[in-house]
Amino acid sequence: MFKELEVFEGITKERLIEILDNIKNIKVGFIGDLCIDIYWIADMKKSELSRETPHFPLPVVEEHFQLGAGGNVIANLAALNPGDITAVGIIGDDWRGDLVSKCIKKLGIAMENVTVLNGKTTNAYCKPIRKGISQTTYEDPRIDFTSEPVTDEAELLIIEKLIKMAKDVDIICVSDQFANGCVTEKIRDVIIQLASTGIIIVVDSRDCITKYRNVILKPNEIESARAAALLSKCSGQHFIEQDIEGYIECANIIKEALGCDISMTLGSNGNIQFYKNKAVHILSHDIEGALDICGAGDTFLSAFTCALAAGASHEEAGQIASIASEVTIGKVGQTGVATPMEIISRFDKAYLCNLNDKTK
Numbered sequence: 205m206f207k208e209l210e211v212f213e214g215i216t217k218e219r220l221i222e223i224l225d226n227i228k229n230i231k232v233g234f235i236g237d238l239c240i241d242i243y244w245i246a247d248m249k250k251s252e253l254s255r256e257t258p259h260f261p262l263p264v265v266e267e268h269f270q271l272g273a274g275g276n277v278i279a280n281l282a283a284l285n286p287g288d289i290t291a292v293g294i295i296g297d298d299w300r301g302d303l304v305s306k307c308i309k310k311l312g313i314a315m316e317n318v319t320v321l322n323g324k325t326t327n328a329y330c331k332p333i334r335k336g337i338s339q340t341t342y343e344d345p346r347i348d349f350t351s352e353p354v355t356d357e358a359e360l361l362i363i364e365k366l367i368k369m370a371k372d373v374d375i376i377c378v379s380d381q382f383a384n385g386c387v388t389e390k391i392r393d394v395i396i397q398l399a400s401t402g403i404i405i406v407v408d409s410r411d412c413i414t415k416y417r418n419v420i421l422k423p424n425e426i427e428s429a430r431a432a433a434l435l436s437k438c439s440g441q442h443f444i445e446q447d448i449e450g451y452i453e454c455a456n457i458i459k460e461a462l463g464c465d466i467s468m469t470l471g472s473n474g475n476i477q478f479y480k481n482k483a484v485h486i487l488s489h490d491i492e493g494a495l496d497i498c499g500a501g502d503t504f505l506s507a508f509t510c511a512l513a514a515g516a517s518h519e520e521a522g523q524i525a526s527i528a529s530e531v532t533i534g535k536v537g538q539t540g541v542a543t544p545m546e547i548i549s550r551f552d553k554a555y556l557c558n559l560n561d562k563t564k
């Protein structure tokens with residue numbers, strides 16, 4: 205059981221550089237839900253009332269796209285420059301799938317383990333954004349393309365590729381986000397079985413935390429509260445807006461029921477690493493200027509996974525992942541990534557001065 209909360213004093217710059225450099229030698233596996241984020245910028249100064257309908261159309265003058273959901277995890281893995289990345293997932297043979305494929309190949313990652321299914325809808329989040337005379341922009345309701353349940357045939361193919369991948373990598377990260385996503389019940393069972401053999405697997409799951417065993421879970425505080433409520437059959441309200449003691453209570457419930465170590469993110473309050481009956485709080489640092497938290501969890505998952513495989517302790521991996529997330533939330537208007545140089549630069553700015561103050 206997790207009892208007293210320790211506070212991590214912080215990683216040194218030399219150790220940070222050593223771990224980031226070691227990432228170049230690791231092989232990382234990924235399985236999860238792939239998606240494409242599409243941005244349509246409409247210039248409303250060019251819009252004219254339609255002759256056929258009482259509407260002003262959106263004249264799109266700019267379009268750009270980037271990997272989303274588990275695809276953003278892959279992009280963040282690639283930014284850390286590991287020795288090799290193997291990605292297992294599914295896309296459709298539609299234009300959205302073509303965009304996903306194009307983005308993954310651009311990262312230098314082979315598509316051989318990404319299954320393309322005929323007639324399948326590739327997940328996509330399309331975001332129409334209006335601009336006009338002023339500098340103000342306005343985002344219309346998002347247009348989502350959602351996929352159908354995975355077929356039995358596709359499921360067997362994914363399992364085959366997952367098992368093969370597990371033999372060749374040092375660590376696996378899982379992005380389990382969509383209701384009808386890549387990680388089905390049978391595939392989840394295979395992940396649990398692989399983890400039971402000693403393979404380190406880090407899982408980020410929005411709604412299926414309670415279905416995992418043997419892995420390292422990476423929930424945020426809200427996901428932890430929901431999981432604890434389900435496992436203890438208590439009212440979810442009991443776990444909402446918890447303090448640090450409440451987070452430890454949630455972790456104890458999850459650990460006792462599932463036997464999983466936990467890397468719990470707490471937003472601006474950093475993260476807590478629950479492992480080997482230890483609870484260690486890794487503090488974050490305030491960021492100046494505008495913030496955009498979109499994709500911060502993907503950055504954390506990727507950096508935490510790579511750092512662990514590169515020889516970091518849970519505390520060290522938690523701090524490196526926290527620093528990487530601080531880099532990306534400072535990139536407004538994009539689900540950005542954090543490179544090793546950006547992580548070191550952020551450490552110098554926000555962490556090194558803090559460590560120096562402690563030694564005086």
